[in-house]
Amino acid sequence: MFTIKKADYLFWTFMFLMTLLQLSDDLSFWGAFIYSITITLTLRVYVVYVVNRLANRYLKIDNSTKFVIYASITSVFIALFLTLQGYVIIRLILSERMGTMNEMVSLFFGMLMLSILISGVSYSIELFKQNVESEKRHQELKNNVLESEIEHLKTQLSPHFTFNILNNLHFLIRKxxxxxxxxxxxxxxxxxxxxxxxxxxxxxxxxxxxxxxxxxxxxxxxxxxxxxxxxxxxxxxxxxxxxxxxxxxxxxxxxxxxxxxxxxxxxxxxxxxxxxxxxxxxxxxxxxxxxxxxxxxxxxxxxxxxxxxxxxxxxxxxxxxxxxxxxxxxxxxxxxxx
The missing domain is CATH 3.30.565.10 (Histidine kinase-like ATPase, C-terminal domain)
Incomplete structure (x- = not known):
């Protein structure tokens, strides 16, 4: 059965492979591989501990505007962090060429767009999950109410049925x-x-x-x-x-x-x-x-x-x-x- 958890694994696997493909043009395979893993893990932590918490908080009060504002602010910080993280890994640890200042700026805006996209997708997923859970709770409540009504019906039918039987028996004894x-x-x-x-x-x-x-x-x-x-x-x-x-x-x-x-x-x-x-x-x-x-x-x-x-x-x-x-x-x- 295809579940949200499986979809989550597939999404992050896709993110890793796409990042690896993009970076492999400018870096060596191992440099692109290590940097792709770092980006994927960092974004995953960002989604779990920042975006999802923001989504759950503002979904409860039905205020998507505040979520957009805070998600945009945090996306700027995470994009800046990912850019600096790439500089440290590629230039200082792997001793590979990182690129000019213009390329660094382009990388920053690329990471910013990526983090904003992921924030939007995560918000949509949390909204979908909450709707599914809400519908499930609503259905369970309906079933519980109906079961109570049926039990109440049984308590009404028992004396009603017995009364009919005694009535019939009285009639037949006389016949x-x-x-x-x-x-x-x-x-x-x-x-x-x-x-x-x-x-x-x-x-x-x-x-x-x-x-x-x-x-x-x-x-x-x-x-x-x-x-x-x-x-x-x-x-x-x-x-x-x-x-x-x-x-x-x-x-x-x-x-x-x-x-x-x-x-x-x-x-x-x-x-x-x-x-x-x-x-x-x-x-x-x-x-x-x-x-x-x-x-x-x-x-x-x-x-x-x-x-x-x-x-x-x-x-x-x-x-x-x-x-x-x-x-x-x-x-x-x-x-x-x-």
Whole structure:
């Protein structure tokens, strides 16, 4: 992976080679080599201990003007230092010809332009790094807030779900005791599933589908005879994972807001299938009383389902919700992983 640290190494290697190439025309190879290393190391120290500190200081207070002023002043000093440094190394230590006064002045201005360029590049890099870190902190904060909301959602769903079960059980006991006992066993499995699986961040898709089938059947048994209900399941065996209680949110919403017309057909149609090896499709449609349901309070589950999808399946899902007159439909396309 190409990182900023690697880019930094490549930049200073490039600086050394370019300096060596420029100096090799006027100096011997070893003279140009030693002077190039000295220039590169000096500029590196200057960037780390001067430019970067100036950049960090004035980026925090968002004052680029002061950075430009101080960086320009320090660039003059570092250019002068590099020129004198070259004179000492080449003339006094290596005993090579350094050049005339005019060449020394040209060298000074060359070093000045180089130090100003490096200061600008370093400032840009620090600005980029701070923006990346700021975006990362912002994303982490968003994720933490969303996780808190999801945990809050679970605490709301638990009593809400239990209340629905007790309501259903009361209705079924009055209908048929034997049927009630059988359904009580099914309720027990659902409750056990809810208690244990709600603590997991990811669960097996097969377990979630099994839970959804039980939940759908119970809602179907509780519903009146005037409600036409159909469901289709085409889920082959798989090793895919999913976040818990995502699909049941839409089923609960359909049964909660289904119409109660006496002169029209009331219906709920559910279809769950695979489009390819890992793309799950869920389609659910129900009749609805547009006027009546516009005054109903939306359930807490549906309120957060979009956020849960964004958090766990960003760029890996498509959710289409359509509300028309006397008709409500949901289609969810979900790309799952093992």
């Amino acid at each position: 048929d005791k034997e049927e009630a006992l059988e359904l009580l066993s099914r309720y027990s499995k659902i409750l056990r599933y809810y208690v244990y699986e709600s603590q997991n961040k990811w669960i097996k898709l097969d377990d979630e589908i099994s839970f959804l089938k039980h939940y759908f059947q119970l809602e179907k048994d509780r519903s009146g005879e005037d409600l036409q209900i159909s469901c289709q399941w085409n889920i082959p065996e798989n090793q895919l994972m999913i976040i818990p209680f995502l699909l049941s949110t839409f089923v609960e919403n359909a049964f909660k807001h289904v119409s109660a017309f006496t002169d029209k057909t009331n219906y709920i149609n559910l279809n769950v299938f695979f489009k390819n090896e890992n793309q799950l499709i869920m389609e659910i449609k129900n009749s609805t009383d547009t006027v009546l349901n516009s005054t109903k309070k939306q359930g807490v589950g549906l309120k957060y389902v979009q956020k849960r999808l964004d958090f766990s399946y960003l760029n890996n899902y498509k959710l289409d919700i359509m509300s028309q007159e006397n008709k409500y439909s949901v289609q969810l396309q979900l790309n799952l992983n093992k």
